[in-house]
Structure formats: structure tokens, C-alpha cells
Amino acid sequence: MAGRSYGQYCGVGTALELVGERWALLIVRDLLVGPRRYSDLQRGLEKIPTNILAARLKELQASGVVRRAPLPTARAGIVYELTDFGRGLEDVVLALGRWGFKAMGEPTQDDVVTPDSMTMALRTAFVPGVAAELPDAVYEVHVGDVVLTASVQGEELTVTPGSAARADLVIVTGPGLRQVISGELTPTEAIDAEVVTVTAGDARLLERFAATFHLDPGPVPARREDLAAS
Template sequence: MSTKRSYKEGCSVSHALDLVGERWALLVVRELLLGPKRFSDLQDALSGASSNILSIRLHDLEAIGVLRKYRADAPVSRLVYELTDWGHSLEPVLFALGNWATKSPYWDPQAPSTVDSLVLALRARAQFLFAAGAPVAGICDMRVDDYRLFTLRFSEAGLVVTRPAGSDPDAVVEIDARTLKMLINGDETLDDAVDEGRVKLGGDERLIRSLIK
């Protein structure tokens, strides 16, 4: 753990900020919640962070056990970063922070968002909508911007989202990031987006319609 900055308090909140309170640290966690990524993937998503700062954050998060790096062999050998179980346990913390921030008068929901943050917004919405379990069970593959693939698993446990896409889905959704953001913000309806050709649905439409109207 980096010792450059610390609140030096016994309070667990201050210790949490010692661990993940540096700029970009929690956004690195956010970008890894749905699965491993390469350094270049994280750079693309967190374009406001310099490569040096991103390297430092990754090093510090690895040092304290929030993430780990390893060399993946398929489809080609590459170094990737993934969250540990302890790192994944930050998910409800991030969701709670995000929900708290929606009440802020300074929040701009129209500002740019990463694709992963939009898909995670669906996951957070499902926690509210599916408190008693998803109304329809099944697997939905979602393709965002033609190349980002996600698997949405609807069940009695709610919604689990992973990257990349799975196999033999019950439904398929193709959508662009801008349209997904508009649907999440409630700026248009799913039917309107489908009619205009910006969303393509296949298979059991009830899955995605239980999440987006």
C-alpha cells in the first residue's frame, strides 16, 4: 500500500479512503467489475487519466489486494487486470455512491459515460426492480457499439452481468452506447428506438423489456 498520503485515523471510513480514495482508483474498480481488461482497455475507458497515473493506481490497487494481474493465453497472450473477490465486494459501495450522487444538483446525466458504466447502471436498476427476483428467467446477450459484448443473466437472484457474451442465449440485443444512455435516462422509449432501427431485438424480448421500457 502506498504510504504517501494517509488520514492516519483509526476510523474505518478514513482507512477505506486511504485504500481507494485516490483519484481514478474507484473508476478503475468500476471498469473491472464486469470482467478483466488490458491496460489499453482501461486507458481507452479512462481517457482523462494519464498512462503514468493509471499505472500508479493499478500498482497500488494490486499491492493492497483489490486487483491482480496475470497473463491470459487466449486468444493471444496478453497481460490483463481483474478484481479479486475483495475488490468485487466494492460493487455495492459503488452502487450506493452512484445512487447518492443522483440527488446532487450538480450531476449532469448527459455528460459522457463509458459503456461499462452504462451496463452497470442496468445492473443497479435491476437491484431495485428485481428485489423479489427477475420476472422472467433467461440469458440475454447484449452487443453495444458492434463490438462490446455482455451477458445478462436473469434469475430469481436478480440480474448478473458479465463480459464477454455467453453462448446459446435466449435473447439478443444490439444497441449503440448513445441510445443505451438515452434509454437509461428515460429520454426515449425502447419501442421508439426499435422503430428507428437503433435497437435490434431477437429471441425472448421479455428479458430486456423487464429492464428497459
């Protein structure tokens, strides 16, 4: 890692030396959901070249952010998981997600949603203080081929892959869910525009979902082309 030194005696500089390389924080993002095999990481980050994934994992291990561990089953093999030091990045990654949300815009044709990216999106948007004042609920969320269960109990959120044994609300949606989370569309408007379809449960619970998972989009950041035209 010494070859990537910025020569700055600064915490930000040191952090960038450890996790600032391309793809590194997305690997951390997926490992914040749970331990992953090499093939799992490759599948979730489908555009990462194999040699880059291998290099980033080696670098993250050398920096003490990631370690290899035996599969927690009888099957042979290993997984990659975050160390205690690496798990300290959770608040950083969630804060980056909230900041990046302001500049996301509409998805391109090549953009994908994965179970891990959607899990972290829900964790990023979760508002514990609001959730604590509302009744507990279980939401089943379908975004394209991704199916997740978000269980809210007080200020605690648990997101698991797959359908719920019992859900209070089941919604089918796409990237337009961002407009509900940002407040650009009210739940009623989202249903009327078919951005969200309620397939089970009480549609009025979408109001509770929108309050529990909310990110303020804030001012739209200036784009370089907009500045050039002004």
C-alpha cells in the first residue's frame, strides 16, 4: 500500500490509501451485507474484471479491512468477510450512499440492481427515529428480479433475501421506488402512476413505508454542462 501513498499526514488521505481504489468500496458495500464467496462478489459486481477483483481483495486483506474465512457450512471453500476494522466503514458507506442519492438521477440501460445493493439502499434510507414511533411492520419488496424482506421492529431494521413468511405489505416496483423514497411522488401518486404496485396487504401501509424509508434529495447538484451553459 505504500506505493499509493498521498504523502499526507491526514485521516482522509490514509482512508483513501486503504479503500480509495476503484471498486474497493463496492466490495466493502457487499461485504457489509454478509460474507461472500469470490463467485458471489463477481456475480454481484458483474462489470468488474476478474483481475481487478482479485487485486482489490488482496489489497483489502493487506490493509486489514477484509479477511478470508472458512465457509460456515460443511462445504469446503472460503468466504471473504470484513474484519472489525472493516466493519467500521459501515457508517461511512451509508453516509456516502445518502450523499450519492442526491446525484443519482435516472438509471441507464446498463445499470443493475442486485440484492446486496438494494439491501444497502434500504439500510441507507431507513429512518430509525420515525420507525420507532410507528407500529412494527414487515415489508416484502420486489425490484425487478430482486426480492427482499424488510422487517422493522422499533428502531431496528433487518433485511433478508427472499419472500417473507408473513408480510404486512408486498410491493412490486422498479427504479422508480427512488421517487417514493425521495418524496418526489406520494404513495398515492406512485400507485396511480404504476410506479409501485401493491400485490398483498393494505395499500395504506405504503404511507408508513415511505415515512420509514426516506432520503431528502436536497438541492440538485450542478452538472458541468449546466455550468458551462450559464
